Amino acid sequence: MIHLFSVGPAIDQPVNMGLIEVDIDPLAERYIVMDRANLSVLWHGVPPEGNAKIRVPLNYTFDYNLMVLVIDDAGSPAYYVTGNDKMQAALVDARTVTLNP
Numbered sequence: 001m002i003h004l005f006s007v008g009p010a011i012d013q014p015v016n017m018g019l020i021e022v023d024i025d026p027l028a029e030r031y032i033v034m035d036r037a038n039l040s041v042l043w044h045g046v047p048p049e050g051n052a053k054i055r056v057p058l059n060y061t062f063d064y065n066l067m068v069l070v071i072d073d074a075g076s077p078a079y080y081v082t083g084n085d086k087m088q089a090a091l092v093d094a095r096t097v098t099l100n101p
Contacts, residue, residue, distance in 0.1 A: 018056040018089025019097055022068050024048070025082070029073045035060075036067040036085060053099045060089040 024031060024047035033043040033054055043054050047070070060066055066087040072080045 014093040015095050016058050016061075017092060017094040017097075018058055018061040019092040020054050020056060020060075020066060020068070020087055020089045022052045022054070022070070022084070024050070024052050025070055025072065027072055027074075028070045030071050032069045032071070034067045034069070035065055037065050042066075053097075055092075055094060055097070055099070056089050058091075061091045062088075064088050 020033065022031065022033075026049075028047050030044065031047050031052060032041060033056065034041055042056055045052075056066065064086040066089065067083060067085045068087060069081055069083040072082075
């Protein structure tokens with residue numbers, strides 16, 4: 001007989017993650033969240049209406065190693081980029097946080 005079981009965090013224990021909220025220009029076509037230490041891309045996408053909420057790994061809650069670039073490809077001048085450097089994520093419970101609709 002085979003018995004299957006799963007081991008994971010208890011239901012009542014929080015699942016800690018980092019959360020950043022980025023105010024996106026309504027004319028922007030895309031945005032990128034990067035680790036500024038090694039320039040690896042953590043998230044890229046098309047911005048939603050208003051603010052973008054992005055979950056990131058827990059280690060970004062205690063250092064300032066995030067960089068966010070907002071890109072407007074159709075703007076004048078073409079490929080206009082704005083950004084925010086040395087961001088720190090807020091500590092949240094991944095089970096209860098509300099992301100973009």
